[in-house]
Amino acid sequence: MIQRHDANHQGRDFFVGDVHGQLALLQTELEAVGFDRKRDRLFSVGDLIDRGSESLACLSLALEPWCHAVCGNHEMLAFDALLGENRGSPQAHDAWMINGGTWAMTAAHGEVRAMLQRALPHLPYAREVMVEGRRVGIVHAEPPADWRDVMPPSQALLWGRTRIMKGDETPVKGIDAVVVGHTIVQRPMRLGNVHYIDTGAFNTGKLTLIEARDLLREDA
Template identity: 60%
Template sequence: MSLIQKHEQNLAGRDFIVGDIHGQYDLLLEAMARVDFDKAKDRLFCVGDLIDRGADSFKCLSLPFEPWFFGVRGNHEMLAIDALENGGKNEDLWMINGGTWVITEDKVEVRQLLLDALTYLPYARQVEVMGQQVGIVHAEPPADWSLIEGASAGSKEEMVWGRKRIKSMDTTPVAGIDAVVVGHTIIEQPTWLGNVFYIDTGAFQTGRLTLINAQEALG
């Protein structure tokens, strides 16, 4: 699978982008209802972390198979697959970071569902919105968006785990893209750093799941 998937403009309906869901399936449905989301023609893009910390993680793991849903992989999807494939310390790390929901599920079934879901969860997506290009990664975009296509293992890890930009409040624009939407780091309200828009408002802690019209990602 390509590291990035590109999407032409949605001429039939609207595009939305949602923050880290973390098993908050009902919050997602409420957010979609508020914007009268039409599954027949609207598209929902997600910045990753569909699972962990929330009771409905198993339900959320089925979202990538919906024809209207387009996610990227987050660090929690990667924690989970490492745990389910390798066990040991990987499993301990997953449990500490919100993987305990799997205890009441069939681990073999969860492992297969996650493996299948990951085939629908690239590291990045790029969406045409009003003639401009909006990128989506979970955590940290590269300095130049074009570098994603041939990203090294270290660069891929940065895309799902990185926090350098937000820790240093770096406002340097990402080159080669009009805007990038990310999650991963919980913030009080959606925040811009250069052309990077942070939208993870900590749904599992705050009950606030941010869902924006993709046009808002263009400032």
């Protein structure tokens, strides 16, 4: 449900916004910062898949030892359609397709299901990472008012937009900072100690990749 990561004393940590099947764009951003897969770590706010044609390859990133993603609402839509209690139902299938799952129509159905099954154990609802002595939480959409309430998971973790719609700057208690995606913003922004980094890569061509230390400097 939640995975915790100690500080990275060998390299750097980066946060990346919703990738949505834009593997080439992600690779370009990683190359631009000289990302070292043996020392650096990439933390994703989820939604690796959908809307982009390279979604299957992006989903496989969850299996890489240097990539640490949380579950997004799009991974959950795929789960509901392919593996959940309502798998095979027209409602679950249509909900996924309407929200960008049409890429799966051009891939082998069994291959998509198998990759999703392998990836999901590596996609917890939340992560927590130590960065320069500070605790940074990661969820896809919206954290609870108190980080201690992040488990058991709620729908808000995957779908919530209440905080950003209200412009709520109340800091999340019990954590130094939280990084989220889900809601597209023109540029990375912060409300209280919550950082929004989804810049709509699938239609803007802008994928936000930010080093963890730089993100925390914004809070200083």
